[in-house]
Amino acid sequence: RVRGWIKSFRDQKDIKFFHLTDGQDSRCLQLVFLAENFKNTSKNYDSIFKDISFNTSIEASGILVQSNHK
Numbered sequence: 001r002v003r004g005w006i007k008s009f010r011d012q013k014d015i016k017f018f019h020l021t022d023g024q025d026s027r028c029l030q031l032v033f034l035a036e037n038f039k040n041t042s043k044n045y046d047s048i049f050k051d052i053s054f055n056t057s058i059e060a061s062g063i064l065v066q067s068n069h070k
Contacts, residue, residue: 001060001061002020002060003022003058003060004020004021004029005056006018006019006053007021007028009054011049014034014035014045015035016032016033017030017032018030018031018052031062033049
């Protein structure tokens with residue numbers, strides 16, 4: 001579980017990327033949301049994220065995976 005503020009975000013067709021910061025330093029954690037993981041929710045995938053923008057405070061939980069990218 002992580003908490004922080006959205007520093008930047010990118011929206012593609014069925015995937016959303018958010019860069020989350022806790023304000024301690026300039027490093028960010030990238031959050032990746034896949035539409036397929038929200039199929040069993042009562043809300044539409046896009047409506048879940050419609051109010052999220054720069055500096056929105058969020059809490060998210062999921063699986064932590066180390067990226068193989070730089």
